[in-house]
Amino acid sequence: MRTTADYGVERRYSELPGTAGPEAPPGTGWVVFAAVMLGLAGVWNFFAGIAAIADAHVYVANANYVFSDLSTWGWIVMILGVFQVIAGLSLMSGSEVARWFAIVVAGVNSLAQLNFAPAEPWWAMAMFTVDILIIYGLAAHGGARLRAFR
Numbered sequence: 001m002r003t004t005a006d007y008g009v010e011r012r013y014s015e016l017p018g019t020a021g022p023e024a025p026p027g028t029g030w031v032v033f034a035a036v037m038l039g040l041a042g043v044w045n046f047f048a049g050i051a052a053i054a055d056a057h058v059y060v061a062n063a064n065y066v067f068s069d070l071s072t073w074g075w076i077v078m079i080l081g082v083f084q085v086i087a088g089l090s091l092m093s094g095s096e097v098a099r100w101f102a103i104v105v106a107g108v109n110s111l112a113q114l115n116f117a118p119a120e121p122w123w124a125m126a127m128f129t130v131d132i133l134i135i136y137g138l139a140a141h142g143g144a145r146l147r148a149f150r
Contacts, residue, residue, distance in 0.1 A: 042084025049078025
């Protein structure tokens, strides 16, 4: 009878012939998650901003905002969406400036979503949560530790 010791299962996949090389450093998944979610949130915010500017009937009627009206918040959210897409794409370069730009954009968007909550309460809370996860991923797992493995 053969056991797992006969097959050498204790070896890592990176040690097997024909593999691409060493494993990805810890935290790479968080940075990729942040980049993808920034891009998706940016596209969504862009279209949500257009809907708010065009007075589409997808938002709560007669909502009271912290300042101004739905059209102003539509412009704010649409511009933040453009910045989010740029931040998500720039994160793929791996630069420190891109990481800090993405953290700032996610932070500003989280505050904007809290102020945009009267229009879409549940979606604003979901976007706020995603922004906090993006900030965590980039602050805790990005930076010099990832660049050291390149």
